[in-house]
Amino acid sequence: MKLKAVLVGTKGWADAHARAYQACQSIELVGICGHSNIDRLNELADRYQIPHRSLNLAPLLHETNPDVVDIVSSPDARLELVKVAARVSAVKVINIEKPLALTPSEAYEIADICKSHQKLLLVNHQHKFLPAWSKARNWLQEGAIGDIEFIRASTKVNIMEQGSHLIDMVMFFNDFSPVAWVMGQAGPYEGKDNSSIIAPDESMATVLFDNGVRAMFECGAFARSIPGETNPFYHIGIDVYGTEGHVKIALNQTLEMRNYLTHKHVIEKSSWEESYMDALVLYLESIEGYVSNPDAGHSCDLEHSMLSYQVIMAIYHTAKYGGKIVLPHRFEDSIVERFVDDSEQ
Template structure:
């Protein structure tokens, strides 16, 4: 039996979700909720034949009684939308776009209220379902480069935007090993990239996992460039070095594996442009299995997503206070809010 979903959001990525629902076999889109743009709301609802549409999420939930609430709104509205969603007794799962929240307190509150109301939560890190990236993880798990020793990861977009995906993918490649400590640094907020999310333009960090693997992160304009790319959002790459070889993958260029012992050398295509919709559909199809068997967990569930969110907040924390952040740790909002204050002052001076 298909699950019913309600989509919250009407902008670009929300439309990608609406399109993906059209071909999902295990979940159907029963309604769509907008914020204030009625014309945009009706356009999407008509285009994708969505019967129920509203600017009032609470009313839409009453009208549709969905199993899933899919929140694809701006990050600053997510907490209030989650609060509305948990009040609907029939809702089994809430899907949230990355980042989970803009401040630690919001992330903790989302987790607390969803646990209190017995709602499952996923954070949409659909990169895990890209064919080349899922293959890369299988190779790593199969020992294609021996034991993982070091991971280098980079993106030319800020830490809250694509950095959120980047950190999550490193956790995924390292089999979600707990993090022992994080030591990071950030630059100022100057709005150098096109992201709508306020975050430091540059950030970097060193991370030590409990299994002994070390990782380094570079986020922002200063990060390395991926050869052949012109879109800043496509300058995402992860290099994994093991005892017997290395694996390198770019978001939209190639996947490469080299084993120093066997001399095996494989190069395959990695394409976001050709694969992102299939990855999004596969991610959505996985929801049914998780709802049917929550005990099995999910690679994008709240527990896994909070691990990568904690790493992100630890970078902010050590940038402000210095030293290392030992995880787990409960972070305060001031580590993030200072960049929002910078952005406000910058806007006031213009």
């Protein structure tokens, strides 16, 4: 029997989710909830033949009794929506978009709510399911470049927007090794990248993992450019250097692996535009396995997502106070408030 899902949100990325559900074999989209625009809600529901629709989430959930609540809405509304979903006994999984939260207190509250109500939480880092990125990770796990020593990762969009995906992918490539310490720096908020998520325009950090791997992150307008890209959201790249070679991947360009000892050299296509929908379908399909066996975990579950979120907050913390910070650490909201204040001036 298929799982039942309710989608929360009606804007651009919600449309992608609704379309992806049409290809899912294990989940059926039975309802959709909007915020205020009834015309957009009805248009989306009609287009994908979603039987139940509402501008009020609570009654919609009680009417449909879904297994999955898929929250594809702006981050500032996410906490209240999670509270509503967690109170419905039928709900097994709450899926949210990145970032996990805009402030540390919101992240901790979301985690506490899901744990206290025994709900599974996923954060949609679907990049793990892109074929080129999945292959890159397999190469690294198979030792194609020896032991990983250093990772360079960059995006030209801010740290809470695409930087959230970037840091999560580095964690994924490094097999989610715990982080020993983080040292970061950040500039002011100026809105250079047109992201709807308020965060410093430019930030950078060095991270040391417990397994000895070091990583360097660059997020924002000053980060390196990926040749051939004109969309700032596509300027995402990760270079992994090992004892025997390197793996380099760009979001919408190429995947490269070179072994310095065997001289094996592979270059393949890496395409977001051609693969993102298939990756989203694979991500949604993976939910069924997680529901069936929660103890096995999921690469996008609360535990893994909190690891990468802690790195982001550590960069904010050291940008404000200096020095480096050892993880895990419980952060306070004051480390992000100055950027919100900048946006209101």
